[in-house]
Amino acid sequence: MRISYTWLKELLGIDCTPGQLADILTRLGMAVDALEHFGAPYDKVVVGEVLDVAKHPQADKLSVCMVNVGAETLQIVCGAPNVAVGQHVPVACIGAKLGGDLVIKKSKLRGVESFGMCCAADELGISGDHEGLLVLGPATPVGTPFESLVHGEDWLFELDTANNRPDLLSHIGVAREIAAYRAVVEQSGKPFALPAIPFVETQEAAAKRVTVSIADRELCPRYAARLVEGIAIGPSPLWMQARLYRLGMRPINNIVDITNYVLLEYGHPLHAFDFACIAGGGIIVRRAHDGEAMTTLDGAERKLDADMLVIADREKAVALAGVMGGANSEVTDRTNAVLIESAYFNGPNIRRTVKRLGLASQASMRFERGVRGVAIEACNRAAQLMHDLAGGTVLKGIVDECHVQPPAKVSFSLSRCKGLLGREVTADEATAVLGALGFGVARAGTGALDVTVAGHRVDVSEWNDLAEDCARVLGYDTIPTVVETHLVESVALAPIERIRREVTSILSGAGLMEACNPSMVSPAQLDAVGLPAAAPERTAAMLANPSSFDQSIMRPLLYPGLVENLRLNIAQGAKSVRLFEVGREYRPVNGDGRTFSERETLGMLLWGDKLGKGWWGDEMAFDIHDGIGVLQLMLRRLGATAKMKPAEARDGFHPGRMASVECAADGAVHTVGWIGELDPRLLRALDAPGRAVVAELDLAGVVKASSALRSYKPLPRYPAATRDVSFVIADEVSHANVLDAVASARASFLERTELFDIYRGEQIGAGKKSVAYRMTYRAPDRTLTDEEIDKAHQAVVRALQEKLSAQVR
Numbered sequence: 001m002r003i004s005y006t007w008l009k010e011l012l013g014i015d016c017t018p019g020q021l022a023d024i025l026t027r028l029g030m031a032v033d034a035l036e037h038f039g040a041p042y043d044k045v046v047v048g049e050v051l052d053v054a055k056h057p058q059a060d061k062l063s064v065c066m067v068n069v070g071a072e073t074l075q076i077v078c079g080a081p082n083v084a085v086g087q088h089v090p091v092a093c094i095g096a097k098l099g100g101d102l103v104i105k106k107s108k109l110r111g112v113e114s115f116g117m118c119c120a121a122d123e124l125g126i127s128g129d130h131e132g133l134l135v136l137g138p139a140t141p142v143g144t145p146f147e148s149l150v151h152g153e154d155w156l157f158e159l160d161t162a163n164n165r166p167d168l169l170s171h172i173g174v175a176r177e178i179a180a181y182r183a184v185v186e187q188s189g190k191p192f193a194l195p196a197i198p199f200v201e202t203q204e205a206a207a208k209r210v211t212v213s214i215a216d217r218e219l220c221p222r223y224a225a226r227l228v229e230g231i232a233i234g235p236s237p238l239w240m241q242a243r244l245y246r247l248g249m250r251p252i253n254n255i256v257d258i259t260n261y262v263l264l265e266y267g268h269p270l271h272a273f274d275f276a277c278i279a280g281g282g283i284i285v286r287r288a289h290d291g292e293a294m295t296t297l298d299g300a301e302r303k304l305d306a307d308m309l310v311i312a313d314r315e316k317a318v319a320l321a322g323v324m325g326g327a328n329s330e331v332t333d334r335t336n337a338v339l340i341e342s343a344y345f346n347g348p349n350i351r352r353t354v355k356r357l358g359l360a361s362q363a364s365m366r367f368e369r370g371v372r373g374v375a376i377e378a379c380n381r382a383a384q385l386m387h388d389l390a391g392g393t394v395l396k397g398i399v400d401e402c403h404v405q406p407p408a409k410v411s412f413s414l415s416r417c418k419g420l421l422g423r424e425v426t427a428d429e430a431t432a433v434l435g436a437l438g439f440g441v442a443r444a445g446t447g448a449l450d451v452t453v454a455g456h457r458v459d460v461s462e463w464n465d466l467a468e469d470c471a472r473v474l475g476y477d478t479i480p481t482v483v484e485t486h487l488v489e490s491v492a493l494a495p496i497e498r499i500r501r502e503v504t505s506i507l508s509g510a511g512l513m514e515a516c517n518p519s520m521v522s523p524a525q526l527d528a529v530g531l532p533a534a535a536p537e538r539t540a541a542m543l544a545n546p547s548s549f550d551q552s553i554m555r556p557l558l559y560p561g562l563v564e565n566l567r568l569n570i571a572q573g574a575k576s577v578r579l580f581e582v583g584r585e586y587r588p589v590n591g592d593g594r595t596f597s598e599r600e601t602l603g604m605l606l607w608g609d610k611l612g613k614g615w616w617g618d619e620m621a622f623d624i625h626d627g628i629g630v631l632q633l634m635l636r637r638l639g640a641t642a643k644m645k646p647a648e649a650r651d652g653f654h655p656g657r658m659a660s661v662e663c664a665a666d667g668a669v670h671t672v673g674w675i676g677e678l679d680p681r682l683l684r685a686l687d688a689p690g691r692a693v694v695a696e697l698d699l700a701g702v703v704k705a706s707s708a709l710r711s712y713k714p715l716p717r718y719p720a721a722t723r724d725v726s727f728v729i730a731d732e733v734s735h736a737n738v739l740d741a742v743a744s745a746r747a748s749f750l751e752r753t754e755l756f757d758i759y760r761g762e763q764i765g766a767g768k769k770s771v772a773y774r775m776t777y778r779a780p781d782r783t784l785t786d787e788e789i790d791k792a793h794q795a796v797v798r799a800l801q802e803k804l805s806a807q808v809r
Contacts, residue, residue, distance in 0.1 A: 001169050002247045005155035007265075011175040014182070014189065018155040021178065025159065028177050029472050030168060034158035038246055039125045040097060042152040044104075046070060047136060047144040048091035048118070053083055058110035067091055067118065070143020077114035082132030088140045089133045090119045098123055126150060126242040127251050136238075150238045154246060164459040166369035170267025173456065180436035184429075184473055191436035194377055199384040199394055206395035210339065215286040217403045219309045220321065222344040223285055224375055224400040226383045227275060229337040231255065231392040240389075249362075255331045255338055258385045260362075268342060268371060268378035269363035271311075271319060275337035277329040279313040283339075285321065286312055295327040296320060296359070308353045309345065322350040322367040323359055338386065342379035344372060344404065352545060373456030376400070407440075410463055412449040417467040423479050425470045433473045434466060495703045496600055499638065500582050503602055503699070506634045507580045512604070515581040517561035520551035525560040528567075530652025530682055539588040541596045554586035554596070558603030559694045563678070566607055567686050576608035576622075582699070600699040602673075604630065607692040624657050627675050627693035631661060639707030640664075644675070646734050652679050653694075659736075661697060663705030672705065673697030713780075720751060720778040723793045727806040728770050731760070737804065738773070745799035747792040749784060752776040770809065 005018050016024075022032045048067040056062035056077065063083055065076050069091050076091070083089075093116045096104045107114050121127040121134040124146070140149070159168070167173040172194065179192035206227040214220050235241070236257035244251050249260050259270040275281070288304035294317045295301045302320065304310065309321035318329040322345035331338065347370040354364050379398060386392040412434075418424050430449055431441045440452030453460045460466065471479065493501070504514060520543065531537060537556035546552040555561065562579050569577045581603045589595040606622040613619040628644050635642040640663050647660040658676035662669050675695035683692055729738075735755055742753050757772035764770050775796060777789050800806040 001159045001161055003157040003159055003171060003174050004243060004247060005157065006151055006153075007171050007243065008175055008178065011171060011195075012179055012182075012189070012192070018157075022157065024178055024181055025157065025174070027472075027475060028181055029162070030174070030177070031160040032157050033160050034156075036156040036158070038154045038156055039152045042096075042124070042145065042147040042150070044093045044096035045090055045098075045119070045124070045146040045152075046093065047088055047140050047142055047146065047149075048074070049142045050083060050085055050087045050089065050118075053085055056110060056112060058112070062109065064112055065118065067116070068142055069093065069116075074115040075113060076116045076118055077109040077112050078118045078133070080118060080120065080133040082135070083118065086138075087133065088136040088138055088142065090124060090136065090146050092117045092119055092123075099125075121241070124150070124242075125152065125246070126238060127245045134238075150242045156246060162459070163369060166366050166371040166458065167267060167373065167456040169366055169369075169371075170263075171265050172374070173267050176438065180433065181473055183436050184432045185475065191438075194374070197377065197380045197384050199380075199387045201394050201396040204395050206397050207399050209281050209395065210399045211282045212399050212401040213282070213284045214401050214403070215284060216309065219287070219346040219349050220285045220343060221346075221404050222375060222400070222402045223283065224342045224379050224398055224402070225283060226340045226342075226379050226398050227337065227395040228340065228383055228386045228390075228392040229275075229395065231336055231338055231386055231390040233331070233333050233335055233390070236261075237389060253331070253333075254390045255335070255386065258382055258389065259340075261385070262378050262382045263362060263366075266374045266378040266381060267366065268374050269322070269366055270378055270382050271325050271341040271363075272331050272382075273318060273325070273329045273339040273341065274331050274335045275339045276335070277313075278318065278339060279315040282314050283341075284312045284314070285343075286310060288317065292317060294320065296324045297327055297330060298324065298359075299327065300359075302357055302359070305356075307349070308356075309349060311341065320353065320357075320359075321345055323353055323357075323364045324361055338392070340379055340382050340386075342375040342382075344375060348545060355547075370458040372404075372458050373454065407455060408453045408461065410451045410453060410460065410466060411444065412451050412463045412466045414447045414449070416463060417470065420464055420467050421471050421479055425467075425474070429474065430466075430470055433470050437469060437473070439466075496699060499699055499703050499706060500600070502638060503580075503582060503634060503702075506637050507604070507630070510630055510633060512578045512580045512606075512630070515562060515565055515579045517555075517558075517565070517581060517583070518551060519555055519584060519586075520546070521553060521555045521561060522550040523553060524550075525555075525564055526557075528682070528685075529557075529560045529563050530679060531557075531560075532651050535651060536588065541586045541588075555583075556585055556587055557696065558583055558585060558601050559605065559696055562603050562605040562694070563682075563686070563692075566605060566688065566692065570686060570688055574608070575612070576610070578606055580604045602695075602697040602699055602702070604675075604695040605692065606630070607688060608690060621690045622693055623691050624659070624675065624677050624693050627695055628659065631675060631695060631697070635661075635663065635702070635705075638702065638705075640702060640705040642672075642705070643669075643739075644736055646736070647674060647676075650674070650676065652682055653677065654679055654691075661695070663701065665701070665704040670701055670705070672701030716778055716780065718779060718781070718783050720776050721784055721789050723775045723777070723789065724772060725775065725793070725797060725800070726757075726770060726772040726809045727800060728764055728768050728809065729804050729806050731767050731769050733804055738771070738800070741799050741803035742773075742775075742796055744803060745795045747775075747777075747795045747799075749777040749779050749788065749792050750775060750796065751778045 025032055046069050048069040051068055052066040054064045056064050063078050065078050067074050067076050092104045104117050118133050121129040161168040176192040182189045183191050210227050212223050233253050236254040241251040251257050255272050259272050287306050288308045288310045290306050292304045310317040311319040311321050319325045345367045347368050350364050350367040354360050383394045387394050434441050438454035442450045444450040540556050541554035566577050585599045585601045586596050589597050606627050609619045610622045611620040643662045644659040647658045649655040649658045654677040660671050661673040663672050673696050678692040754774045759770040
């Protein structure tokens with residue numbers, strides 16, 4: 001939000017420097033992101049009258065003008081196409097400085113001397129118009145210093161304000177905060193009071209000419225209107241044009257400029273209708289009809305739906321409520337009567353309309369935040385300015401259809417305030433601060449206040465909001481840096497939190513990086529991983545009012561987000577991606593689409609080079625066995641007994657490269673997750689060569705299978721012995737089947753079983769494979785003899801032959 005220093009000075013009647021005001025604003029919680037020095041006083045710029053205009057002898061597009069500037073008549077060469085005899089225009093005399101570095105000097109243009117410059121509006125920093133000279137009113141006295149008409153210098157604050165403080169999107173809102181600080185902390189000045197708005201009304205009542213009806217009070221709790229007749233459309237005064245331009249608004253005409261000026265002054269959006277375009281003088285606030293069309297002020301035709309609110313007359317929609325007016329009721333050069341709208345609209349509804357139509361405005365930005373409190377004052381201020389600057393006559397009274405709830409009341413406990421802030425706030429201090437900010441304050445016994453919330457403070461609903469106001473105004477630097485501490489008995493972590501922390505530590509130590517993806521995702525992410533429309537996970541929890549389509553559902557799975565991370569990393573040239581994420585999935589219950597459960601889940605993704613090319617040889621890429629190894633490491637560290645079993649491929653995954661993760665818990669074996677390789681077709685779409693390993697584990701199941709107690713054994717003191725065995729088995733027999741068969745032998749002293757070779761070929765036969773395993777044997781208390789080792793190894797071989805029909809080679 002841009003705020004003018006000179007405007008604040010006018011409202012507050014103070015003489016602070018821009019730097020001093022910037023410090024106060026920052027202390028009050030409005031960070032000053034930038035302080036821009038705009039222009040300089042108009043020194044040696046005066047009002048001149050064009051006495052004569054002659055064609056330049058050497059240039060078709062230049063004119064030689066004689067201009068009376070009061071003290072003398074100057075010859076000035078001018079290139080403006082609209083210069084004419086009798087015009088009163090701003091003249092920069094020799095020595096004047098414009099636009100920072102431009103200094104006006106005596107010059108010769110195409111052989112003709114020039115002793116100054118007739119100025120356009122943009123050269124003076126009043127607007128962006130450079131189509132011709134800035135022509136002043138004929139009554140403006142010749143020789144008048146231009147600085148007396150418009151201040152050339154200003155400082156502009158770029159403020160960072162909270163989204164729940166729409167009252168700070170205005171000069172009066174900011175001035176109220178500054179005045180409260182000065183009155184309470186600096187003991188100078190008084191709390192801010194809204195300026196008086198005097199103007200003359202006619203005897204005819206506006207209510208006889210205007211009616212207001214609200215069909216949906218939830219979406220529009222208040223609608224006020226004033227009628228101003230006899231206006232003359234024209235340019236707004238220079239001081240208003242300059243102020244609007246410097247604050248980022250384009251001057252249009254006096255009526256539109258007045259509504260924009262009041263918006264920046266009071267912070268409440270207004271709209272001016274050409275009253276002749278309002279059929280029957282009746283305003284109806286209603287929902288749009290499905291498919292109803294209207295053309296907005298930007299010239300675009302909009303298709304509306306029944307969730308959108310419109311302002312209509314008895315025949316048609318004339319404005320998109322809280323967003324933009326309609327072209328069919330626009331103020332034009334022929335307008336002579338204006339209906340001023342000042343209303344409250346439902347913020348979430350305005351936001352939905354803006355998102356659906358892609359149409360934002362200064363008004364919608366404020367209504368989305370729930371601006372309240374000064375609707376009547378802003379309406380009256382606009383009527384006053386139209387009376388003073390456009391010659392209008394204001395009909396008596398304001399037509400106000402109001403269904404607003406009375407101001408909220410909050411009980412403010414000073415002891416609770418102290419507990420929150422860490423410093424005592426006395427009843428007198430709290431009364432002074434809250435009163436200066438516009439709240440109603442009454443004592444409610446010892447140590448408590450009854451506070452009536454100010455109408456403009458839509459952010460206040462609880463006592464801690466009031467405590468925050470006290471802290472802001474009294475100063476955060478008054479809060480003691482030494483806070484009272486109380487020792488409390490430590491509480492053991494919840495099992496799920498313990499596992500979460502341990503998983504993060506283990507996987508980070510294994511070389512994976514933690515990803516933190518949004519819980520809200522796009523349905524397109526589910527498409528990207530090949531999840532079919534009929535999949536149960538597709539019944540996702542839809543957000544009623546998403547900020548964008550990319551965040552419109554609660555994620556039913558973690559791994560689509562990790563696949564999106566993979567895509568982004570590949571786009572940045574990554575050669576290896578190793579990610580994990582611990583977060584919540586949101587799954588449907590009973591498939592009804594209305595009830596959902598939250599599940600704490602671990603997701604993992606491995607892709608690319610696990611070992612780059614070097615002197616040791618070529619690079620090695622990740623495959624499913626690496627992912628299984630990582631999971632086994634993690635589960636073993638967690639004290640869980642886990643097995644990987646072949647499983648049917650999920651949608652979007654490689655058939656034959658899928659396994660379920662099973663853990664023993666409560667005397668039974670439970671499936672806690674899965675691991676697999678993505679379908680190569682999906683990887684080609686991602687431009688990802690090689691294989692991508694993806695896994696998901698239910699952490700609640702891991703908690704059941706894990707053990708908080710850790711057992712340790714000493715390092716072995718005696719040597720191990722190894723025996724290799726090679727055998728032929730059916731191709732469908734998995735590594736897990738082999739391990740089960742080995743375990744069934746219950747061989748004494750068997751410490752480890754390792755697969756080190758697989759062979760398929762004509763010599764073995766179709767449907768078979770030759771595998772080689774290394775068995776490691778060790779006794780904890782002695783060196784094993786050959787006889788002991790052979791006996792144990794023979795038991796393993798027999799188990800392989802009996803369980804798997806293995807042919808030992």
